[in-house]
Amino acid sequence: MKTSQDSPVRQVRWVGRDAIVEVHGDIDLRRSVDFQQTLLVLMDDKPARILIDLSDVPYMDSSGIASLVKILSRARRDGTVLRLFGLSVRVRSLFEITRLDNVFEICATEAEALA
C-alpha cells in the first residue's frame, strides 16, 4: 500500500500477516493526527503484527508519542503485536524521558522486529 506524498506513512509492506509501516519526516503536532489515522485504518485489516519503521523520522514530539500510545492501546485490544524499530538517538531519548521505552517493544532493526 502506498500513501499520499504528504502522509507521514510512506509505505506499508506486508510480510505474510505482518504489516511493516515505513514512516518518514518529523512527527509533531502538524502530522501526528494523519499518522495516527493512517495506522488506525491499517489496523482494520487485522495484521498479526505491526512493525513501525522509524529510521527515517528525525524528530518526534509528545504529539507523536500520544498517537503511538493510542495505536498501542488499540493494538492491545485487538491482540495485535506492535513493535517499533530504527529509532534515532533523539527519538529514542523522547521515549526514555517519558518512560515509555519500557512500555513499547523497541527493536534495533527490521530483522530483530520480525524475529
Next chain:
Amino acid sequence: MNCSPDKPVKIVITSSPAYLPVVRGAVEKMCQLLGFDDEGAGGVVLSVDEALTNIIKHAYNGADDKPIDIDLAPLTESPAGGIRICLRDYGPSVDPEKIRSRDLDDIRPGGLGVHIMCECMDKLEYRRAEGGGTVLTMTKKAPERKGNVTR
C-alpha cells in the same frame, strides 16, 4: 569578531503548527552557536516545541492565526553560557500554579509536555503577562567546556 550571538533573537509566528519546524530549526542553530552539544540542543528544541504545542492547543484552542512571540537569548549568568527562551501568548491567562506535569505511571496519550520541559530544561517559570496572556521563561545552561584555550 564575536562569532556567538550576544543579543536576543526575536521570532514572531502565528499559532499554526506549520511554523513548528521553522522555530525548531532556529532554536537548534542558536543552541549550536551557544555551545550546546547535540543532546543538549535536542532537549532545548523539544522543550520549545512542547511549549508551542501547549500554547496552540490550550491557550488558543487550536486557532492557527493567533500571535506567539519567541525570544531566544544567550544566558549571561552562567560562566559556560546557555540559553534563555521566552514564549509569550495572548490567550486567556492560566493560573501558573495549575500548570504541572502528570503521573507517568498512568499510560495514556497527552499531558507529557510539561514533564518533558522539566526534564530537559534547568528552569521553567510561568507568569501572567501584562495586558493578558502568559509568558513562559525557560533556561538551560550550556555544558562546561573542558580545557579552555587561552591565547
